Amino acid sequence: MKFALVTGSTGTIGSAICERLAENHISIILAGRNLEKLKKLKEKLQTKYTTNEYFIFVADLRSKTSILKQIEEIIYKNNLKIHILINNASEVPKIKTITQEGLECQFAVNILGYHRMIDYLLDFFENNSRVVNVASYWAGDLDIYDLQFNKRIYNNNTAYRQSKQAERMLSFIWSQKLKDKNIWVNACHPGDANSKLSNDLGFGGHETPFQAAETPVYLAISKEVQNITGKYFENKRNVPDMFIKDWETINQLYEICNQYL
Numbered sequence: 592m593k594f595a596l597v598t599g600s601t602g603t604i605g606s607a608i609c610e611r612l613a614e615n616h617i618s619i620i621l622a623g624r625n626l627e628k629l630k631k632l633k634e635k636l637q638t639k640y641t642t643n644e645y646f647i648f649v650a651d652l653r654s655k656t657s658i659l660k661q662i663e664e665i666i667y668k669n670n671l672k673i674h675i676l677i678n679n680a681s682e683v684p685k686i687k688t689i690t691q692e693g694l695e696c697q698f699a700v701n702i703l704g705y706h707r708m709i710d711y712l713l714d715f716f717e718n719n720s721r722v723v724n725v726a727s728y729w730a731g732d733l734d735i736y737d738l739q740f741n742k743r744i745y746n747n748n749t750a751y752r753q754s755k756q757a758e759r760m761l762s763f764i765w766s767q768k769l770k771d772k773n774i775w776v777n778a779c780h781p782g783d784a785n786s787k788l789s790n791d792l793g794f795g796g797h798e799t800p801f802q803a804a805e806t807p808v809y810l811a812i813s814k815e816v817q818n819i820t821g822k823y824f825e826n827k828r829n830v831p832d833m834f835i836k837d838w839e840t841i842n843q844l845y846e847i848c849n850q851y852l
């Protein structure tokens with residue numbers, strides 16, 4: 592039984608990713624923050640794809656305690672091994688929001704959320720596991736000295752672009768750290784789908800959720816990308832990533848994220 596853990600599984604692109612994985616006979620740990628939505632998704636997948644197993648992982652990615660609790664309760668206690676991690680959950684509050692841990696929300700969820708999930712799951716990955724970080728081509732504006740908008744005026748678009756740049760940079764450094772363990776890490780732009788997140792940024796989306804799920808699912812299961820690591824993909828194609836050239840900033844970012852583990 593092959594297991595994938597998908598964050599943001601109840602979202603627009605996340606639920607399409609789960610459906611495609613389930614079709615491909617992959618069992619899923621459905622991660623999300625809303626238990627009712629997770630139960631509905633589980634029920635729907637269970638009815639359609641009966642041979643897979645499904646677990647619910649209910650955690651608010653704003654909170655380290657919440658993530659660690661579910662790793663203990665769901666992954667550790669059920670003795671689960673993970674073949675695929677898809678970091679997909681992100682949020683873009685319109686006003687600057689501080690989490691209970693005292694962190695700016697997009698930094699906490701979109702950046703640390705991805706970093707923490709990889710780090711905390713290290714002991715549970717199978718040989719030849721894949722990590723897919725759902726990032727975006729809408730990326731940039733990273734200020735390594737002001738990751739939490741203490742100096743800059745918060746704007747949800749700028750904070751989002753920064754977080755997506757950070758995800759791509761973190762994918763690269765994790766790919767280098769994990770290649771000797773045969774864990775392959777890549778980032779991608781999914782597609783442009785109309786979602787709460789895209790609406791909160793002032794966008795719509797011209798692709799269906801299933802179209803948007805194609806590249807993440809390709810990176811998660813296709814034989815074509817077996818053993819490929821440290822790359823960035825759009826439309827199922829590897830494209831050069833300008834953000835992985837600045838090794839010094841990548842290292843700084845990695846070290847900053849490690850301080851919050």
Ligand SMILES: NC(=O)c1ccc[n+]([C@@H]2O[C@H](COP(=O)([O-])OP(=O)(O)OC[C@H]3O[C@@H](n4cnc5c(N)ncnc54)[C@H](OP(=O)(O)O)[C@@H]3O)[C@@H](O)[C@H]2O)c1
Binds near residue numbers: 651652781
């Ligand atoms: N849509 C696009 O055009 C587009 C383009 C480029 C990149 N992306 C990327 O694609 C990914 C999915 O976005 P989407 O468009 O599908 O957005 P979405 O429909 O708003 O889904 C976001 C998901 O993240 C979950 N989430 C948000 N905050 C969370 C938290 N604190 N803890 C746990 N889960 C949390 C949401 O949970 P709930 O279901 O409970 O709300 C939801 O499932 C994101 O990483 C986004 O940056 C999207």
